[in-house]
Amino acid sequence: xxxxxxxxxxxxxxxDSHRLTALGGVNLQIEDGEFVCLVxxxxxxxxxxxxxxxxxxxxxxxxxxFDGKPVTTTGPERIIVFQEGAxxxxxxxxxxxxxxxxxxxxxxxERAQISKRYLDMMQLTKFADSYTYQLSTGMKQRVAIARALxxxxxxxxxxxxxxxxxxxxxxxxxxxxxxxxxxxxxxxLFVTHNVTEATVLGTxxxxxxxxxxxxxxxxxxxxxxxxxxxDQNLFPLQQEILSELRPEVKKS
Amino acid sequence: xxxxxxxxxxxxYIALISIWQLVSMTNIWPxxxxxxPYEVAEDLVYTASDGSLFFGIGTSILRxxxxxxxxxxxxxxxxxxxxxVEIVNQTIGSLVLGLQSIPSVAWVPLAILWFGLTDGGxxxxxxxxxxxxxxxxxxxxxxxxxxHYIEAARxxxxxxxQLAIYVLIPAAFPYLISGFKQGWAFAWxxxxxxxxxxxxxxxxxxLNVGRQLNDISQVFAIMLVIMMxxxxxxxxxFKRLENKVMSRWGLR
Ligand SMILES: Nc1ncnc2c1ncn2[C@@H]1O[C@H](COP(=O)(O)OP(=O)(O)OP(=O)(O)O)[C@@H](O)[C@H]1O
Ligand SMILES: [Mg+2]
Numbered sequence: 001x002x003x004x005x006x007x008x009x010x011x012x013x014x015x016d017s018h019r020l021t022a023l024g025g026v027n028l029q030i031e032d033g034e035f036v037c038l039v040x041x042x043x044x045x046x047x048x049x050x051x052x053x054x055x056x057x058x059x060x061x062x063x064x065x066f067d068g069k070p071v072t073t074t075g076p077e078r079i080i081v082f083q084e085g086a087x088x089x090x091x092x093x094x095x096x097x098x099x100x101x102x103x104x105x106x107x108x109x110e111r112a113q114i115s116k117r118y119l120d121m122m123q124l125t126k127f128a129d130s131y132t133y134q135l136s137t138g139m140k141q142r143v144a145i146a147r148a149l150x151x152x153x154x155x156x157x158x159x160x161x162x163x164x165x166x167x168x169x170x171x172x173x174x175x176x177x178x179x180x181x182x183x184x185x186x187x188x189l190f191v192t193h194n195v196t197e198a199t200v201l202g203t204x205x206x207x208x209x210x211x212x213x214x215x216x217x218x219x220x221x222x223x224x225x226x227x228x229x230x231d232q233n234l235f236p237l238q239q240e241i242l243s244e245l246r247p248e249v250k251k252s
Numbered sequence: 253x254x255x256x257x258x259x260x261x262x263x264x265y266i267a268l269i270s271i272w273q274l275v276s277m278t279n280i281w282p283x284x285x286x287x288x289p290y291e292v293a294e295d296l297v298y299t300a301s302d303g304s305l306f307f308g309i310g311t312s313i314l315r316x317x318x319x320x321x322x323x324x325x326x327x328x329x330x331x332x333x334x335x336x337v338e339i340v341n342q343t344i345g346s347l348v349l350g351l352q353s354i355p356s357v358a359w360v361p362l363a364i365l366w367f368g369l370t371d372g373g374x375x376x377x378x379x380x381x382x383x384x385x386x387x388x389x390x391x392x393x394x395x396x397x398x399x400h401y402i403e404a405a406r407x408x409x410x411x412x413x414q415l416a417i418y419v420l421i422p423a424a425f426p427y428l429i430s431g432f433k434q435g436w437a438f439a440w441x442x443x444x445x446x447x448x449x450x451x452x453x454x455x456x457x458x459l460n461v462g463r464q465l466n467d468i469s470q471v472f473a474i475m476l477v478i479m480m481x482x483x484x485x486x487x488x489x490f491k492r493l494e495n496k497v498m499s500r501w502g503l504r
Contacts, residue, residue: 054407056403056406056407076408086404088401090422090423090425091422099418100408103405103410132502133499
């Protein structure tokens with residue numbers, strides 16, 4: 001079943017001296033439960049595309065269909081995780097994780113039950129009462145993922161969530177992310193500039209062209225999980241993606 | 253480090269009072285214009301022992317609290333609207349800047365005409381004299397919120413009043429505190445100024461009594477009390493609040 005469909009998404013931005021066409025007609029079809037990684041040259045519009053899917057930005061042309069219905073605004077069925085997590089520093093970890101539930105008017109005891117499950121899953125139980133400034137970058141990113149999962153969204157939109165992490169922490173989270181995906185059956189859209197990350201995580205990898213961007217190529221990754229970063233068998237696919245990407249990066 | 257500062261301060265004040273005592277002993281100025289610290293202390297003890305000093309402090313602080321509460325609530329509401337609704341900013345925003353430049357005591361004639369010689373009048377002067385400082389700080393604070401906080405919150409279902417209470421106000425809190433601090437300083441000036449001009453109770457009134465009776469040591473004593481209340485409120489309430497917020501919000 002098709003979960004998400006991007007139909008000819010065009011997005012302009014006004015700059016002082018000119019009009020910049022960020023997205024030049026993006027078409028993408030995503031089935032329920034797919035893990036799609038988006039890669040592309042810097043500034044091609046990956047974040048913009050994700051924000052449009054989240055409903056935080058409206059396209060100038062085209063539309064996003066969610067379960068066949070056009071997306072017009074943000075909704076709890078499509079939750080975005082930002083690169084820096086955007087955790088609320090005035091709330092404890094647990095209250096951060098429960099934020100969406102609180103907004104939905106779910107009573108305190110029930111919220112605590114739900115959040116406990118995800119805090120456990122993310123190995124954050126010990127830090128439930130900590131404030132975000134007391135956490136490492138990797139832990140913050142876990143909180144951000146837990147906060148998104150608590151909403152039980154159909155689609156998880158992740159914008160370079162691991163970009164600021166050190167290699168060891170990232171490798172760990174790459175494995176965890178695969179487990180979460182297998183466990184929760186979420187549809188995931190995952191932006192990354194790291195080709196290895198994309199092949200480790202994705203069921204398919206969509207390569208963006210340079211601006212005005214379109215999707216240049218979609219590469220399927222059929223390989224058993226859990227996949228590891230050092231897995232040699234993913235190497236040819238990574239080379240293939242890189243060879244698609246290289247000319248685009250040069251153009252930019 | 254803290255101890256050394258405190259020691260320095262104690263030495264400074266002892267020296268200051270000693271010089272004051274010496275100057276008053278030389279009789280350069282007649283005693284009824286320049287009292288000795290001893291006379292001022294005597295007067296303090298006297299007004300304290302008959303209870304009038306504490307009653308005066310209590311009255312002024314009560315008026316301050318009521319006026320400042322009105323200013324903070326009103327100022328935050330107005331500030332949030334200005335920051336979030338462009339038309340409000342373009343219209344009322346310019347007026348706020350103008351009103352902010354009016355000194356508290358300049359509202360006194362209006363207060364007397366509208367409220368008569370009542371507590372209501374004093375509270376009006378206190379509130380209106382401090383409200384716009386809070387408004388401007390709130391506006392600046394909300395404008396400077398990391399947009400990802402607001403987007404994440406909206407994405408998780410927060411809107412309207414919920415968004416204001418659970419995200420905008422706490423996210424803007426570092427700015428709000430400086431607004432409260434400024435507001436409190438204006439409010440304290442407002443209370444004393446208004447009491448001086450048209451009250452029968454409070455520290456401002458006691459100050460005025462001192463002038464009318466030509467009791468210079470009472471004038472000195474009450475001014476000292478006004479200053480000390482100021483230092484106490486600044487140090488006890490605002491320093492603590494500031495320290496807590498600074499570390500929690502990861503600003504230090
Ligand atoms: N609010 C905006 N106003 C003007 N231009 C914008 C805005 N947001 C994005 N752009 C422009 O749109 C283009 C795409 O930006 P976007 O952030 O989506 O790229 P990206 O692919 O996520 O890049 P990166 O890999 O560096 O994160 C950029 O050229 C950027 O300058
Ligand atoms: Mg980006």
